[in-house]
Amino acid sequence: xxxxxxxxxxxxxxLGVTQKKSLWFILLMLIPALYGIFRYVFINVNSILIAxxxxxxxxxxxxYFRDLFEEMGRSDSTIFKALLNTFKFFGVGVLKLFLSYIxxxxxxxxxxxxxxxxxxxxxxxxxxPVVNITIYxxxxxxxxxxxxxxxxxxxxxxxxxxxxxTILMILLYDLLFAGLGANFLILLGAMNRIPTExxxxxxxxxCSAWRExxxxxxxxxxxxxxxxxxxxxxxxxTASGPILYFTGGQGDPYTLTFWIYDKVRxxxxxxxxxxxxxxxxxxxxxxxxxxxxxxxxNPEVAY
Amino acid sequence: MGAAVKTLMRKCAKRxxxxxxxxxxxxxxxxxxxLALIMPYLFGIMFSMKTAKEWFTTKVLDLPAxxxxxxxxxxxxxxxxxxxxxxxxxxNSLWYAAGMSFFSVILSSMSAYVVAKYRFPGRxxxxxxxxxxxxxxxxxxxxxxxxxVKAVNALNSPVFALVMCQTIGMIFVVMLSAFRGVSWExxxxxxxxxxxxxxxxxxxxxxxxxxxxxxxxxxxxxALWADAETPLIFLDELPTLSLGLLLYKGRVDANYAGTSMPxxxxxxxxxxxxxxxxxxxxQKSLMDIQMGGGLKG
Numbered sequence: 001x002x003x004x005x006x007x008x009x010x011x012x013x014x015l016g017v018t019q020k021k022s023l024w025f026i027l028l029m030l031i032p033a034l035y036g037i038f039r040y041v042f043i044n045v046n047s048i049l050i051a052x053x054x055x056x057x058x059x060x061x062x063x064y065f066r067d068l069f070e071e072m073g074r075s076d077s078t079i080f081k082a083l084l085n086t087f088k089f090f091g092v093g094v095l096k097l098f099l100s101y102i103x104x105x106x107x108x109x110x111x112x113x114x115x116x117x118x119x120x121x122x123x124x125x126x127x128x129p130v131v132n133i134t135i136y137x138x139x140x141x142x143x144x145x146x147x148x149x150x151x152x153x154x155x156x157x158x159x160x161x162x163x164x165x166t167i168l169m170i171l172l173y174d175l176l177f178a179g180l181g182a183n184f185l186i187l188l189g190a191m192n193r194i195p196t197e198x199x200x201x202x203x204x205x206x207c208s209a210w211r212e213x214x215x216x217x218x219x220x221x222x223x224x225x226x227x228x229x230x231x232x233x234x235x236x237x238t239a240s241g242p243i244l245y246f247t248g249g250q251g252d253p254y255t256l257t258f259w260i261y262d263k264v265r266x267x268x269x270x271x272x273x274x275x276x277x278x279x280x281x282x283x284x285x286x287x288x289x290x291x292x293x294x295x296x297x298n299p300e301v302a303y
Numbered sequence: 304m305g306a307a308v309k310t311l312m313r314k315c316a317k318r319x320x321x322x323x324x325x326x327x328x329x330x331x332x333x334x335x336x337x338l339a340l341i342m343p344y345l346f347g348i349m350f351s352m353k354t355a356k357e358w359f360t361t362k363v364l365d366l367p368a369x370x371x372x373x374x375x376x377x378x379x380x381x382x383x384x385x386x387x388x389x390x391x392x393x394x395n396s397l398w399y400a401a402g403m404s405f406f407s408v409i410l411s412s413m414s415a416y417v418v419a420k421y422r423f424p425g426r427x428x429x430x431x432x433x434x435x436x437x438x439x440x441x442x443x444x445x446x447x448x449x450x451x452v453k454a455v456n457a458l459n460s461p462v463f464a465l466v467m468c469q470t471i472g473m474i475f476v477v478m479l480s481a482f483r484g485v486s487w488e489x490x491x492x493x494x495x496x497x498x499x500x501x502x503x504x505x506x507x508x509x510x511x512x513x514x515x516x517x518x519x520x521x522x523x524x525x526a527l528w529a530d531a532e533t534p535l536i537f538l539d540e541l542p543t544l545s546l547g548l549l550l551y552k553g554r555v556d557a558n559y560a561g562t563s564m565p566x567x568x569x570x571x572x573x574x575x576x577x578x579x580x581x582x583x584x585x586q587k588s589l590m591d592i593q594m595g596g597g598l599k600g
Contacts, residue, residue: 025500026417033414033429036471039451040436046447106329112315112322113334119586120337123344126578128529128545131571134552135343138350138363145346148364177340182522185589209323230438238440244532248553260443261532269446276443287438 051274064274082254090239100184108191124179129242163252174241190224226294233290237279351568374569382570384547396543400527402464408520411474419482436472459540481512517588544574
């Protein structure tokens with residue numbers, strides 16, 4: 001009873017009187033966060049204002065949202081195609097997370113040459129996309145390396161000059177040749193922090209490799225994995241690929257994000273702001289839904 | 304030499320024989336994938352050593368007649384984009400990537416520290432805001448960002464690295480999580496010894512989370528070094544190396560006079576070097592990032 005009364009009391013400041021004296025310090029240290037909040041609010045309020053104002057007259061309008069709904073209703077419209085491409089990149093992003101997890105597991109189990117693999121699998125993420133893609137295009141492009149090696153790949157140039165097939169080549173690049181990214185290192189780091197005693201006691205109890213992976217390692221790194229999964233799932237409308245580096249900004253193919261980027265480069269602001277605002281609003285319940293599910297599934301393991 | 308290789312091969316063969324079939328299959332898959340990843344870079348180095356004449360007269364995989372490094376010197380001196388040479392682009396990349404990463408990590412750490420360790424009204428609001436900023440990617444804010452950057456005179460200016468650095472978002476959440484894991488007793492001991500709060504932060508608490516801070520700095524640095532899209536909008540008059548190479552590539556593809564494909568490849572290889580070296584040195588630190596807890600609050 002006494003204990004519960006104590007826990008119900010408002011907690012004292014950690015520094016007590018000293019903390020009151022430290023008010024200036026707290027305020028000083030909070031300046032960056034307050035600036036960040038100010039910038040975030042300022043930019044996004046402005047973004048909303050731009051979305052609802054007419055580009056030529058400056059008057060309040062819903063015209064851009066009407067244009068958006070009209071475009072969304074046509075399967076041959078740029079926005080509709082961009083949305084489909086966005087989903088494709090989103091799928092690749094989620095798939096890469098699972099691939100990263102499996103690859104991290106085998107490297108954690110110290111497969112032969114694991115240090116070399118760790119470096120090589122991360123290497124493309126270290127290198128600027130302009131480097132990777134220039135070389136990649138030279139390999140698959142007109143009279144490229146694959147053509148010379150196989151004498152077969154005459155079709156590759158056509159693949160890269162058609163918007164529908166270019167997107168497939170970019171997705172393939174993104175999945176296989178863009179590198180596994182920081183997620184892979186975060187998962188590998190989480191596995192490396194698992195106390196060896198836990199796995200040793202599992203082995204002594206006759207735990208198979210599959211059970212060790214599924215029932216020991218996965219729950220122990222779930223906290224990290226589920227967070228990365230939530231972050232990956234939040235990109236449902238913002239996922240994009242290195243399209244600029246493939247096309248040099250020459251138009252199709254688009255994702256939603258790249259379409260907005262391309263329009264801003266062309267100094268068109270209002271319609272992209274409206275499109276962005278619409279998909280952000282649609283995305284919010286999805287983001288919080290995913291977060292809620294991740295919280296429910298989390299086994300709360302501490303080690 | 305031959306004996307050493309034989310011994311290594313024998314060891315590998317012995318290890319492969321004593322491992323499970325799954326591991327052997329996975330090893331072979333990894334090996335094939337690793338070769339597929341490394342080959343393009345070897346091709347890139349080879350392309351950079353071809354002469355302009357060889358580029359047009361030989362097939363793409365034909366080796367250059369000699370080890371020719373002149374394209375690197377040529378790239379260093381004459382490769383340029385928007386009247387900016389490679390050394391200047393390297394400098395721009397450095398302040399953009401290192402400066403922005405440094406400001407993001409140190410400024411986020413300052414705020415994350417007080418939110419993690421001090422009690423004051425509104426701290427949970429700041430934390431919630433950081434989560435929202437991290438989880439809800441606001442689309443379509445690019446026009447407003449451009450207006451903001453113009454309004455604060457940061458367009459085509461190194462001030463951009465400070466004005467647009469990340470002070471509330473993922474770095475804040477990760478650093479807050481790291482500070483929560485550090486015992487307050489260290490600070491209390493320092494306060495008893497007469498240290499002020501700023502000294503405690505910089506000398507006692509920040510060093511406790513150095514590995515996480517370094518990891519966050521490096522991941523940001525690598526991403527910003529590689530990024531050409533943001534500089535194309537905000538810093539096109541001060542091109543970074545990635546942006547400069549993208550612009551130069553466009554000119555090479557359009558057969559502009561004075562441009563050369565082997566020189567472009569030499570520039571691309573130069574661009575790779577800093578991040579690869581950084582990763583080789585700090586790859587253990589990069590694995591210190593922990594993503595758990597913070598997001599799900």
